[in-house]
Amino acid sequence: MNRDVVRWILTMKGLIVRHASRTVAVCVLCLALVPQTAFADRALTLLQQAHAAVQQQQYAQAVEMLQDALQLYPQYAEAHHLLGIAYVSGLQQPEKAITAFKKAIAAYPNFARAHLDLAIVLQQENQIADAEAAYQRALKLYPTFEEARLGLAGLYDQTNRPQKAIRAYEAVVEVAPTHPDALYKLAFWSKHVGNVDKAKEVLDRLLTLHPEHVAGWLLRAALAEQTGQLDAAIQAYRRALALDPALIDARFALGFLLQDQGKPEEAASQFEELIRRDPKNAEAYVNLGVILVELKRLDEAEQAYLTALSLNPKLADAHYNLGVFYQYHRNEPDKALQHYEEYLKLGGTDERVKTLLKKARP
Numbered sequence: 001m002n003r004d005v006v007r008w009i010l011t012m013k014g015l016i017v018r019h020a021s022r023t024v025a026v027c028v029l030c031l032a033l034v035p036q037t038a039f040a041d042r043a044l045t046l047l048q049q050a051h052a053a054v055q056q057q058q059y060a061q062a063v064e065m066l067q068d069a070l071q072l073y074p075q076y077a078e079a080h081h082l083l084g085i086a087y088v089s090g091l092q093q094p095e096k097a098i099t100a101f102k103k104a105i106a107a108y109p110n111f112a113r114a115h116l117d118l119a120i121v122l123q124q125e126n127q128i129a130d131a132e133a134a135y136q137r138a139l140k141l142y143p144t145f146e147e148a149r150l151g152l153a154g155l156y157d158q159t160n161r162p163q164k165a166i167r168a169y170e171a172v173v174e175v176a177p178t179h180p181d182a183l184y185k186l187a188f189w190s191k192h193v194g195n196v197d198k199a200k201e202v203l204d205r206l207l208t209l210h211p212e213h214v215a216g217w218l219l220r221a222a223l224a225e226q227t228g229q230l231d232a233a234i235q236a237y238r239r240a241l242a243l244d245p246a247l248i249d250a251r252f253a254l255g256f257l258l259q260d261q262g263k264p265e266e267a268a269s270q271f272e273e274l275i276r277r278d279p280k281n282a283e284a285y286v287n288l289g290v291i292l293v294e295l296k297r298l299d300e301a302e303q304a305y306l307t308a309l310s311l312n313p314k315l316a317d318a319h320y321n322l323g324v325f326y327q328y329h330r331n332e333p334d335k336a337l338q339h340y341e342e343y344l345k346l347g348g349t350d351e352r353v354k355t356l357l358k359k360a361r362p
Contacts, residue, residue: 050069062082062083063087077104080104084096112142112148115141119148128158149168149175178210218247237250248277255287280311286315305322
């Protein structure tokens with residue numbers, strides 16, 4: 001080999017930088033010279049210093065160093081790549097990052113990592129077709145590239161393409177069988193397209209491997225409700241709430257299910273806990289009032305309804321339920337009619353109420 005020819009050697013460094021909610025592992029393309037020249041040695045030194053600056057979040061300094069390195073070696077692929085990362089991660093300059101990643105690829109077309117990082121930024125900039133093509137190029141170069149498979153699946157999520165999302169998440173699971181997000185999304189989209197059996201099978205796998213996966217328990221609860229397995233839905237909501245007690249929607253759903261299952265005391269407890277955690281939730285007071293009426297705790301029910309209206313005077317359901325309450329449980333027709341009128345003014349459509357008001361106030 002001619003002693004003036006530059007040899008390019010790929011070596012792995014331990015640098016990890018944060019890139020737009022992903023961890024980007026940077027493969028450092030090092031220059032080894034036979035013999036070494038001062039320019040090449042200086043370019044490599046600048047690259048190493050830029051890596052250190054990025055690690056310390058000194059992005060502007062890193063950009064200056066990388067630009068100096070590229071003055072020495074304009075085709076230095078890894079310098080272009082790291083420049084793109086500095087632009088997007090620290091300086092929030094996505095267009096410059098895109099240009100830098102494209103230059104890295106032009107200098108080294110087989111640079112799968114650069115194709116992936118280009119895809120990520122293009123997706124963030126809503127350049128969907130170009131992002132999809134960049135993910136696919138990364139995968140053509142490196143078919144088992146887990147991050148690229150996951151990124152492409154996420155793009156199909158973002159663009160609401162269920163069948164492509166399913167195939168893409170299946171591809172992720174091929175190389176990462178225990179990946180929690182991939183398993184969850186595969187179950188989610190399978191449910192979405194009506195493949196209940198597959199959704200259940202994938203959820204079972206997810207929750208066996210990752211019993212702490214809150215969203216998985218919520219999806220299992222929704223799937224169980226959809227298939228009429230209400231006891232299983234209740235159990236799944238309980239598991240989700242044990243992991244995250246602040247889940248308002250899950251506690252609502254659990255309260256409704258317990259009420260439907262003929263367990264009003266347990267249902268009331270759920271709405272009371274919901275109110276304790278979210279004391280300004282007017283809808284929770286209305287639902288608690290309905291259950292307290294069922295339990296014959298009428299004074300508490302009335303207070304729950306009135307509290308709901310104090311929080312939201314325009315809550316139609318609260319007016320309706322107070323109308324029912326005063327009509328049937330307090331024998332106070334004037335109060336009942338007053339709340340029924342408010343209910344209709346707020347858009348209520350109950351025909352019984354309309355008929356009652358026509359008769360009472362022709």
